[in-house]
Amino acid sequence: MSVFDYNTQPGFDLISETPNAGTTVDPKEVQLWFGPQHPGITGNMSVQLWMEGDSIKRGITHVGYLHRGFEKLMERRKFIQSFPIVCRMCVAEPDTTEYLLASSLEELSGLDKEVPEKAQWLRTLIMEMSRLQVTLMVLGGQVGTMGMGTAPNWTYTLRDFLLDSFEELTGGRVYHMYIAYGGVRRDLTKGFAQRLEATLDLIEERLPYLDDLILNSAVFQARTKGVSVVPTEWADEIGITGPTLRAMGVASDVRRDYPYLKYPELDFDICTAEGSDIYARTKVRRDEISQSIHIIRQILQMMPHEGAYCAKLPNMLTWTIPAGMTYTRAESSRGEMGFVMVTDGSDKIRRVHLRGPSYTNAVTILERMLPGMNIADLSATMVSLQTCPPEIER
């Protein structure tokens, strides 16, 4: 089945949101706004549904509740001033966008050659910690959408212990603003590695309990196996990346395919699963938690203890970067994130555009999966696709 088999919205005018002339309206059809305020939805977006009973006939994704014009703001700000902005492009996972901003501008300015070894390790560390905490959150969120409260409480508690580590390292729990041009903003604190190790041990110790509640649960399996299957043909047609793609059995990962930071020196598996359903995507995330823990432990062991954590920076208030254009990518917890970065020789960004996996996941894929779906599975589907509205509309 190819996506091209679908007619986008048969008999329906998207602009006026009314059926085309000559289309008969089913009298049993009910229009329903799913979100933006709905506990099961992934942030501030909504899906406008046309329902028949509890079955969805069609639907449209609406974003725009969280549009802050970041890309425009960054065009009007000095490079250093863009840095508190980017982390807000994905609330839960700020470090990926921070890294993308820093690395793309470093590449265009030539500063990339001066980023110290230790900074590379610290960047890798925080990126992986970030992936770990988001994956924990989503894992809990996944079962939360099905009405189970216990597992989310457990994973959120574990995530909060990780946030303590973020707070200690970066001075902030959620918006870390840690990766800056030329390196990172602060060195590890004394005893950080031991405390982080303890948290990792705790997570690892509790994973089997979480497995019993999630992947091993008969209820969860019944609700997710074979549900919301993303057809493998869509991979190229839509450009799917990340866990959604890996749940199709494709071992694709930016960390391996386009090596960056210290990932080439680290040992890790790319977690895949078969089935491309919600269960497969959840399993990929579950396995990635173990892999992230494995990676962080290696980083803590291999990281140099001495040395600078940031290159010598020019005056950030007058820094100019030669004209250029590049695309930088990194593996976020959702898949490939990237920045198209354009500079024009001035002290400001000319154009920056975020490429995020949610963009395709929440709109192109989700809308095409809606027809025929039971409304009870919608939240679970959205979380399994890990749609992140602030990343879609920026």
Added chain:
Amino acid sequence: MFDFNHSNLDENGNPGAEIVSRIHDRFGNFPVHVQKPDLIRLNVPQTDIIPLLSWLRTETPFVQLTHLTAIDWLEEDEFELVYLITAPSLCISLMVCIRVNREKAEAESVFNLWLQAETYEQELHEMFGIHFPGSPRQGVPFILEGWQDMPPMRRDFDTVEYCNRTHPERPGREHHDSRIYVGRKFGEKGYLK
């Protein structure tokens, strides 16, 4: 479909050389810039974009549309459209760039090649006012709702003016720039101008 693999390296070890020479053979000598080993930028005429992308999509490993974006070159009165096409099997991306006239901003849709282009084209239409005839969601509000002004990502959209108009400063706010303040305090003067 011909075989792209990492054995097709040029003497610099650049696996992108193969695809570049194929494109040159087939479509003419477009300017090429190797930004990094896995990212090659091509500047092509607007008329060649659909044949080139169709050929990439159907006959080469460059099957994924990773990104589609636009840059407003206000000074040159042009928009630049950037198609980021990726070969997952080779781990190389092409940045195919075309320039379109800013006054009559129109480009052909690639919706028939990649489905998610509908959202990208919808956003570019909304944010830049670039029209993609035949793309299914042209004119459908995506991020903005009830927007009356010019497409906001255009360079000539004045964000500060817009903010001051829609979100005025709190009354009584004062700020003294140290540079101006010091000059005034110490009686800085000019004697030429």
Added chain:
Amino acid sequence: MSLKNVIAPFSAWARAVQKPFTVPEADTFRPGADRYRGWHINDTKQCIGCGTCGDICQNGAIDMMPVDDATKGDSGLRPLVDYGRCCWCALCVDVCPSGSLGMSNNYIWIDRDPDVFRYIPGVDKKEWDDDSKGWRKEEGFNLVDPDRVPMPMMMPEEDRVKTWAEVVLGYSEKEARAEAARCVECGLCVAACPVHMHIPEYIAAIRDGQYDVAVNQIYDNNALPEMCGKVCTRHCEDVCSIGVNGDPLAIRWLKRFATEQFSDLSAVLSHDQPQIGVGKSVAVIGGGPGGLTTAFYLAIRGFKVTVFEALPQVGGATFFGIPKYRFPLPSLEKQVKLMTDWGVEIKTNHKVEADEFKQMQQDYDAIYVGTGLLKPSSLRAEGEDLPGVMPAIEMLIDHHLGKTVEVGEKVVVVGGGNVAIDAARISRRLGADVTIAYRRRMEDMPADHEEIEDSESEGVHLITQNIPLRVEQLPEGKLDFIWGPAEMVSEGGGRPRPKLVEGVENHLAVDKVIVAIGQKPDLRWLPTDVAEKITNSWGGITCDENGMTAAAGVFAGGDLVNDTADAVSAMADGLTAVDGIINYLGVGSKTEEG
């Protein structure tokens, strides 16, 4: 679906009796981490009000508010943080050039009134003001560049003493633009500069490569910028905000770079001054920096200005007081040429005497007196009249007028100011072994510290805490310079004073003793009635805030009036006199505001 899977989720029930996986966190107060980014704190004593925090804040959350009087090196402004806008990114802390701004790890503050969440940290007292924990600036992450682009020197130090060529090479274009990019445009330098040059503006123009703009900004209130660019005492660099925790901007070298870009200044400079002075004439007595400044800015307004200079060359102390390896003659001539091109008449070798002055008072609408200090202070030690004991100022004038100066093989220079250093370095180039004897400590020396270092690297010896006792004649024309060591004593909180250690006598056999312990005014040429009216207790001249003396129409400035003894202060007096003369003659109404 196996039975095991059906039972699996019930394992969670075990938590009902065992220790729960979750923690009751919300009930207890939990302090932020050691480097948590909480509420702002500011050490207002350390803060210099440069406003860099406000410049980097992308939210516009920081407004600079006046809390104190502006002084040199402190704008008197302090940051006010609006927490309705703040995003706690702490860039303001990381950029703070003085390191005064920080963030407490306190993050809880509840109030019903939203307006209280705007306050001036450190001024509006808060309970977390003294918190030791929280986000602070760290050495390893600096958003401003503390390291100056080094100034390239013409030649190795050991070769320098063999030549009179200029020592400093000057920045290349790349170096100048890199150095200019370090500026944060706070404007504190403007306060410290006696003429209040538009320093941030010309530095920004240099950074952007617009050198013509820079030169126009520079000439806007400085008529001798190339001189200033080479030898200014640069009060600006003392207060540079980057200099608090790093090297200050090389403001002087940047000015030098800009002015050296153009050999023909009149091609890039322009002015739009109304010709208010047509028909009025002004005499300037003394062609030093103050007099030339007055002459230049009056001439471009249409005044007929004549400069009377006793020496064969104008420039005053900048001509005869500054060695040519620091300020070459062509550099001075280039600037004087612009003045004559723009209408200043210069009469050299013209010493004004009392009668002529009386006539001038009739012939000219206003007179500016800027004859400087020429009478050397004496050594005030026995033997000061011996041949071979000579004042530095006379030696410098003779040297610069091309006369032969004999210093012999061994010289002691008494004094610690720029004149002493210049005399020492010139003697060094004349082939002598030179020792500088100074009463106080090295850090007390009024000379430019770069100059002191340069002279040391050129092989000049330095003896500090050295009080001359007497000079005695030795055979073969040699002199015995006898001095006693001094200890520094603090009395009444002032700066420490040297006190002679009794009973110790050191001897130094030299050919010459060059005395450079200051000069005094010499106003014997003034008509007695005028002199009585305008001179003050120390022999100088007292002026009002318009630069006018007690004699109507007679203005004065420079070393005669102020005791800073530097060219740029004299130029500031010159500018004051420009405004004063315009006001006095009643021709200017709206011309002063620049």
